[in-house]
Amino acid sequence: MQRISITECPRDAMQGIRRFIPTEVKAAYIQLLLKVGFDRLDVGSFVSPRAIPQMKDTAEVLKRLDTSANATQLLAIVANVRGAEEAVTYTDVGVIGFPFSVSETFQLRNANSTLAQALDTVREIVAICHVNGKIPLVYLSMGFGNPYGDPWSPTIVVDYMDQLFKMGVRDFALADTVGTSTPEGIARLYRYVAGTFPGVALGLHLHSTPSESRNKLIAALDAGCTRFDTALRGFGGCPMAEDQLTGNIATEALLQLLYERGIDAGLDGDAWAEALRYSNEVF
Template structure:
């Protein structure tokens, strides 16, 4: 395991939790079908890195995202340590019905909405209010099953169709999710429109309005500001982050929305700062390189190329 930094500031040790979303958010954007066996192998490899949360599958309609149509087979085939939380994304009531039919195969589920009307309609063909009415029913069912329930609000930091998204609109939706039973709320920079100054203000206010709720930051590196935004969220008190190995992923709508921040780049930064993740960075970089081999193309993660910082060999 790569030793954490000798360059950290004394007295600033902190701990964060990373949710790896590559097997869902990352794979769904790949144009070529990834073999189920390859997905299972890569997820199992991720499970050996020290990650404690992996988003494994989604219950979207197969005709909408064919790449994820083998979600049930993937859930049945993976072999993860008991310490790893298997998470699934639920788009609507039908998706929840399908998920509950195999309840024993996952540990937690995530519901989602876009804060922007235009993006929500483009993404799932529903209004925000239609989605949130569905959330009330689904939240009750999830709670009755004793399943850990989280939610993600897309376009929290800006919409490619509408531009600025008011902070109050996002946090009002977050409060609705919390009232429906969500114990974790993720805020997505879906097309990479966030900036560090706004991110700091946002998470400061989110913590004030949502006491007792775990807040998660989900940034994309579309315009190269992903790690800076993660740092701003950390400084505002956020201790939970979503990222994708190899910098896989991006929003299916619109064009030009490149991937999530790379898990290995995010973790490398945290380790250099003395922030503990519990993750073996070397093992994670190896998994990302294996994903690169499976996909047959170079991925955009910096750590795949450079590897971790090796202080003992630096001249």
């Protein structure tokens, strides 16, 4: 099997917590995670502080990080062009992520824009990224269905991907925003999308209840997925979805499964243990 690429998601883990986590604690936690050796770290977002108050200090957190001896890419989330313009000014941020929902209802709820407007936004963000040497990453939010009754099918997902691909996007993550996916659905959609777009970097950003996480990871690995978004201890989820039952898939659940299959994740175990201990200060 190919090497497994893991994006650790402290931003997604922290963003829904009502108690404001001190900036120095966030920065210390992310600094510890940098030592672990993840491929990417989802460190923060440049969005309205009214929408996500917890992330209002992302710029200050970035200024406190020492990335001089690290190969981990830093990822920041944006919701509009203004956010992208700010994010690209930070040298350490190499990847700019944009959540594009295949559900019109959720796109309005999450970013206050229609799907047509979101496509225009992505076009501008891609141009900004290319000029500034950043990688544009698009999350296909509600990629496995949604509770809002909007039209959904694998064909709809692929149609939107095709439009985004033609804009120059080459990094995608199929995102199960509210935990509606099943192992069978994950395998089916991943194989379909990967077969349709063999040249893209295609990952999975799954939200799940802890009891369902393992079977979903097994299905994804068996379908050929080599790129996963996870969060230490399974914290987080999407605050805009208002679903308290689902969170991120725990990084340790993925690591355990990889260990059982004899797959080396290439991470520093001592640094991981240190970050795990410090997480009690964060959460």
